[in-house]
Amino acid sequence: SIKWSFNRLAQYIHLISNTAAATPVDIWALSNTHIKPQLSTNYSVGFYQNIKESEWETSVEFFYRKSTNIIEYKDFARLLRNELLETAIFGVEGKAYGAEFFLKRNKNNPSGYISYTLSRSFRKTQNRYADEIINNGRWYASNFDKPHNLNAVINFQLKKTMLLACNFVYNSGRPLTAPVADFYLGDNGVFLDYSERNQFRIPDYHRLDISYTLTRGAVRSNKNKGSLTFSVYNLYSRRNAFSVYYKRNPSQPLVAYKLAVLGTAIPSITYNFQF
Numbered sequence: 383s384i385k386w387s388f389n390r391l392a393q394y395i396h397l398i399s400n401t402a403a404a405t406p407v408d409i410w411a412l413s414n415t416h417i418k419p420q421l422s423t424n425y426s427v428g429f430y431q432n433i434k435e436s437e438w439e440t441s442v443e444f445f446y447r448k449s450t451n452i453i454e455y456k457d458f459a460r461l462l463r464n465e466l467l468e469t470a471i472f473g474v475e476g477k478a479y480g481a482e483f484f485l486k487r488n489k490n491n492p493s494g495y496i497s498y499t500l501s502r503s504f505r506k507t508q509n510r511y512a513d514e515i516i517n518n519g520r521w522y523a524s525n526f527d528k529p530h531n532l533n534a535v536i537n538f539q540l541k542k543t544m545l546l547a548c549n550f551v552y553n554s555g556r557p558l559t560a561p562v563a564d565f566y567l568g569d570n571g572v573f574l575d576y577s578e579r580n581q582f583r584i585p586d587y588h589r590l591d592i593s594y595t596l597t598r599g600a601v602r603s604n605k606n607k608g609s610l611t612f613s614v615y616n617l618y619s620r621r622n623a624f625s626v627y628y629k630r631n632p633s634q635p636l637v638a639y640k641l642a643v644l645g646t647a648i649p650s651i652t653y654n655f656q657f
Contacts (some may be wrong), residue, residue: 383430393420396453398471400461409461416468422449439486445501449476452505452524456513472514476524478503494536503527516579523580528554530586543598549591555584561628561636572630584626585640590617608655614647621645 396417398409413419428443451473455461459470480501487493503524507516516522532552539545557580564574593613623640630636 384428385430386427388423388425390423391421393422396420398453398461398467407462409467411467414468417453417471418451418473420449420451420453420473422447437487437489439484439488439495441482441484443482443484445478445480445482447476447478449478452476454505454507454516472507472509474505474507474516476503476505477521478524478526491539492536493539494534496534497532499531500529501531502529522578523557525557525580527557527580530554543596545595545597547593547595549593550588551591552588553586555586555623558582558584558626560626560638564630564636574636584623587622589615589620589622591615592617608653611652611654612649613652614649616644616647619645619647 394413396411396413398411400407400409411417424445424447426443426445428441430439430441432439452475453471454474456470456472461467461470464470478501480499482497482499482501484495484497486495503526504521505516505524506521507514507519509515530552531554532550534550535547537545537547559579560577560582561574562577564572567573591613593611595609595611597609598607621640621642622645624643625641626638627641628636628638
């Protein structure tokens with residue numbers, strides 16, 4: 383089958399996130415005279431094919447999105463306790479495009495699926511005011527630009543009552559605006575020179591999860607069944623970066639640090655029952 387879609391969306395409420403605090407703070411703002419509604423036009427086309435009596439499912443999809451009035455922040459914008467948010471934000475245009483590939487095995491052992499997405503997301507400013515021009519008016523990566531996204535799941539049915547499952551996730555690191563130099567200016571202290579907007583990226587994200595499920599009563603005729611699952615999240619203890627921040631000591635240059643929220647393997651036990 384071949385499927386094609388087109389839609390045009392308007393959004394009148396805007397998510398404004400502040401990442402300067404220790405934990406993100408989200409603010410919701412309604413459209414008004416100064417904050418225009420966000421508009422997007424979306425196109426997509428997909429090709430779908432089942433193979434060997436639907437044992438295998440395959441698909442490939444392509445998409446393109448054009449947006450206007452996307453919320454962007456001025457340099458060093460102050461969002462907390464700011465009663466005039468429109469003075470710290472402005473609208474830009476954006477575009478996103480990519481392809482999604484999917485392969486799934488429904489029957490036989492092992493089963494599972496693998497999906498891969500190659501996509502890009504960019505923004506561009508076309509304002510006449512100097513403080514509303516980012517990267518000299520060129521296209522730049524948006525905060526959501528993660529070119530590579532891979533998900534793979536495989537299930538091994540060891541016995542009728544035993545299931546071993548593995549889950550692997552990989553994502554490109556999100557864009558980052560980072561300081562590239564620091565300098566002294568007389569007695570006024572130390573100042574930082576920042577890169578262009580979203581010029582760098584935090585480290586890539588990846589992890590492996592496994593689980594072993596033992597089902598009781600799977601071969602019995604009664605209706606009461608239960609299962610016991612042993613699982614390990616982030617098996618190889620990957621310290622994925624939630625965010626990257628910088629520190630500077632008087633006698634040392636700028637040093638980058640990454641904050642990992644779940645940077646170790648996390649085991650768990652789950653019991654499920656149905657009746």
